Amino acid sequence: MIRLIMWIALIMATIWFFKRLVRGTVSRAKSQPPELAAAPMVRCAQCGVHVPQDRALSSGQQWYCSEPHRLQGPATRER
Template identity: 65%
Template sequence: MIRIILWAALILAAIWFVKRLLNPPSRKPAADASAQDAPAPMVRCAQCGVHLPRDRALSQEQQWYCSEAHRLQGPASRER
């Protein structure tokens, strides 16, 4: 009985292997995946120094801010 099971398993494995050789699985293009996973450019708030995505930041005179309140306060003095 065990011999029949082993032969059946060997035959099924051989059939599966031949099918894989004849019809390899399709691969997804890597360019599409990398475009979606690309990191967003980050900027630093001129007032508090927090980093945030550039598309969420506010800009004024080549400075980036995280909120309207910080934009109104202007850049912080960096005397430390």
């Protein structure tokens, strides 16, 4: 009985190893999608939230996250 269990365990281990070996080579062969370039982030001069530069509003050298913050202007930093 022990011999039968050992043979079954050996066969199962061989099948598992073979499947893992085959699956590993197939997944490596697939090409990875190219990474998307990250958009540059800017900080809102009023509230300090970081937003993508293409969605931010600029006024001079300052960047803002929304129109109300642009109208308020840069915040005074007292810390």
